[in-house]
Amino acid sequence: xxxxxxxxxxxxxxxxxxxxxxxxxxxxxxxxxxxxxxxxxxxxxxxxxxxxxxxxxxxxxxxxxxxxxxxxxxxxxxxxxxxxxxxxxxxxxxxxxxxxxxxxxxxxxxxxxxxxxxxxxxxxxxxxxxxxxxxxxxxxxxxxxxxxxxxxxxxxxxxxxxxxxxxxxxxxxxxxxxxxxxxxxxxxxxxxxxxxxxxxxxxxxxxxxxxxxxxxxxxxxxxxxxxxxxxxxxxxxxxxxxxxxxxxxxxxxxxxxxxxxxxxxxxxxxxxxxxxxxxxxxxxxxxxxxxxxxxxxxxxxxxxxxxxxxxxxxxxxx
Amino acid sequence: xxxxxxxxxxxxxxxxxxxxxxxxxxxxxxxxxxxxxxxxxxxxxxxxxxxxxxxxxxxxxxxxxxxxxxxxxxxxxxxxxxxxxxxxxxxxxxxxxxxxxxxxxxxxxxxxxxxxxxxxxxxxxxxxxxxxxxxxxxxxxxxxxxxxxxxxxxxxxxxxxxxxxxxxxxxxxxxxxxxxxxxxxxxxxxxxxxxxxxxxxxxxxxxxxxxxxxxxxxxxxxxxxxxxxxxxxxxxxxxxxxxxxxxxxxxxxxxxxxxxxxxxxxxxxxxxxxxxxxxxxxxxxxxxxxxxxxxxxxxxxxxxx
Ligand SMILES: Nc1ncnc2c1ncn2[C@@H]1O[C@H](COP(=O)(O)OP(=O)(O)OP(=O)(O)O)[C@@H](O)[C@H]1O
Ligand SMILES: [Mg+2]
Numbered sequence: 001x002x003x004x005x006x007x008x009x010x011x012x013x014x015x016x017x018x019x020x021x022x023x024x025x026x027x028x029x030x031x032x033x034x035x036x037x038x039x040x041x042x043x044x045x046x047x048x049x050x051x052x053x054x055x056x057x058x059x060x061x062x063x064x065x066x067x068x069x070x071x072x073x074x075x076x077x078x079x080x081x082x083x084x085x086x087x088x089x090x091x092x093x094x095x096x097x098x099x100x101x102x103x104x105x106x107x108x109x110x111x112x113x114x115x116x117x118x119x120x121x122x123x124x125x126x127x128x129x130x131x132x133x134x135x136x137x138x139x140x141x142x143x144x145x146x147x148x149x150x151x152x153x154x155x156x157x158x159x160x161x162x163x164x165x166x167x168x169x170x171x172x173x174x175x176x177x178x179x180x181x182x183x184x185x186x187x188x189x190x191x192x193x194x195x196x197x198x199x200x201x202x203x204x205x206x207x208x209x210x211x212x213x214x215x216x217x218x219x220x221x222x223x224x225x226x227x228x229x230x231x232x233x234x235x236x237x238x239x240x241x242x243x244x245x246x247x248x249x250x251x252x253x254x255x256x257x258x259x260x261x262x263x264x265x266x267x268x269x270x271x272x273x274x275x276x277x278x279x280x281x282x283x284x285x286x287x288x289x290x291x292x293x294x295x296x297x298x299x300x301x302x303x304x305x306x307x308x309x310x311x312x313x314x315x316x317x318x
Numbered sequence: 319x320x321x322x323x324x325x326x327x328x329x330x331x332x333x334x335x336x337x338x339x340x341x342x343x344x345x346x347x348x349x350x351x352x353x354x355x356x357x358x359x360x361x362x363x364x365x366x367x368x369x370x371x372x373x374x375x376x377x378x379x380x381x382x383x384x385x386x387x388x389x390x391x392x393x394x395x396x397x398x399x400x401x402x403x404x405x406x407x408x409x410x411x412x413x414x415x416x417x418x419x420x421x422x423x424x425x426x427x428x429x430x431x432x433x434x435x436x437x438x439x440x441x442x443x444x445x446x447x448x449x450x451x452x453x454x455x456x457x458x459x460x461x462x463x464x465x466x467x468x469x470x471x472x473x474x475x476x477x478x479x480x481x482x483x484x485x486x487x488x489x490x491x492x493x494x495x496x497x498x499x500x501x502x503x504x505x506x507x508x509x510x511x512x513x514x515x516x517x518x519x520x521x522x523x524x525x526x527x528x529x530x531x532x533x534x535x536x537x538x539x540x541x542x543x544x545x546x547x548x549x550x551x552x553x554x555x556x557x558x559x560x561x562x563x564x565x566x567x568x569x570x571x572x573x574x575x576x577x578x579x580x581x582x583x584x585x586x587x588x589x590x591x592x593x594x595x596x597x598x599x600x601x602x603x604x605x606x607x608x609x610x611x612x613x614x615x616x617x618x619x620x621x622x623x
Contacts, residue, residue, distance in 0.1 A: 013418065018409055138401075
């Protein structure tokens with residue numbers, strides 16, 4: 001176990017000495033700070049919402065929304081939802097949670113996609129780069145089995161993905177805290193359930209869902225990129241193929257939807273948010289258990305293929 | 319144990335091509351063995367098999383009695399190696415590279431890292447990034463990583479590649495010291511005989527995947543061989559037949575000069591006989607490298623097949 005830990009330490013050292021890693025971290029930091037400033041400037045909340053006058057504030061806001069719709073039909077689509085939410089608070093006499101760090105975190109879960117992209121880049125390079133540098137030869141002539149080396153690399157990608165997730169969430173939270181303050185111990189927000197009714201839910205739950213579900217998908221994409229890169233020793237091929245599947249995966253499923261076997265397509269089972277109360281499963285009768293089974297089958301298959309190629313391969317004249 | 323490395327009837331087939339066609343040789347403790355052959359002879363392929371980077375189609379490699387295929391970890395634990403070029407992480411410092419490999423082997427202290435840095439003479443640039451290193455500096459760093467865990471077998475593929483004469487001499491002295499004082503068995507490969515001849519005890523000549531000869535560099539026979547003289551004379555054919563009449567003399571000619579193997583004492587006699595038969599003598603000199611000649615005799619022209 002200690003040996004495995006040392007190997008992960010090595011991988012992390014190499015990763016964080018590469019300039020590309022710092023470009024990713026830098027880019028993310030700039031985007032997060034920019035997002036904070038943008039939100040602060042454009043989305044200033046009515047300060048009365050945090051006081052006893054919140055009812056008046058919501059009523060005035062709704063009037064404003066109505067007026068916009070009257071002037072231009074176009075606003076209907078956006079504003080109807082906001083009006084409905086405001087009405088919900090007024091009718092149930094619940095003061096909306098004021099905007100703060102947690103809301104900022106919740107609103108910006110889209111950045112998980114960027115973490116996904118970064119992690120896929122790392123996964124696509126971690127084995128292929130050793131071939132490109134020629135260092136694979138020095139790596140594989142140590143008293144360590146190829147299996148251990150391969151899985152230490154895989155584990156390192158996961159460590160990287162998790163660190164970046166932590167960096168994202170903590171970063172957003174700190175920026176939010178500085179710019180908007182903290183909303184209080186038990187923040188709530190509204191979601192619309194699949195039947196269209198509004199429901200008040202804990203913001204924590206929302207954050208876990210909006211970061212957790214995409215992360216499950218990212219893990220699969222990381223594993224896919226890792227496998228392709230290990231088999232073909234090619235960074236760009238792994239990156240290209242994985243990103244292509246990342247963006248077209250659901251579409252691919254839709255194309256083959258009419259066939260019975262389509263339910264075994266991986267991309268029907270990477271998004272587990274289909275089972276949350278606000279969504280419907282991707283096909284009728286899909287259950288969490290079935291999705292987990294298909295997901296796990298692909299996961300194990302990808303790792304087995306990578307392992308098989310890596311342990312059997314001749315390291316000759318690349 | 320007498321032999322630290324035993325290679326028995328090793329074959330390598332890639333695709334349909336037989337690249338190594340049955341190599342057998344053993345290396346003793348404290349011996350420096352040179353693997354010499356033209357480009358494409360199969361030196362690197364042999365070395366890759368010895369360190370387990372590629373599979374062995376047929377035959378076996380044993381290191382201190384352990385099969386490199388069946389007991390990989392135990393066998394490789396005893397080996398330090400550079401395969402082909404000393405490729406290290408270009409974006410890390412030399413020191414971090416060594417740190418990296420030290421973590422992959424048991425019980426290597428920081429002191430040991432400093433020690434090998436000193437051995438290869440990289441104290442000054444060790445904290446600079448490897449991408450700024452010259453080829454010679456990389457070669458030294460390659461040797462340093464191979465030495466980290468005090469291996470009993472050192473395998474170096476073209477260790478002199480890219481080194482200047484001073485660098486080659488340093489490596490040579492260091493390798494000799496390791497072999498003589500610490501009993502390390504060393505295999506060095508090269509296609510330049512002259513570069514490794516002086517550091518080797520024995521030299522195996524490999525061509526087209528076959529070992530065609532093993533020369534004992536340090537034996538008496540070789541010192542005899544060193545006494546090859548070049549005769550620049552005219553006409554060559556006639557001179558050759560005159561020289562061939564002498565006893566204990568071996569004569570060869572390539573159309574431009576005659577090469578004579580004999581003891582130094584017989585030279586005056588040879589010159590006298592040539593002069594008596596009106597042969598024009600332009601020069602007689604001691605041919606410098608003997609094993610080199612044997613080498614080219616054995617492998618013929620330097621043709622990659
Ligand atoms: N992966 C491979 N696939 C097919 N043939 C190969 C492969 N690797 C090497 N060879 C062939 O094997 C032969 C031996 O190559 P090798 O690299 O062992 O030669 P070498 O003696 O090390 O030459 P050099 O002095 O140029 O380093 C060559 O003919 C080469 O073309
Ligand atoms: Mg070679």
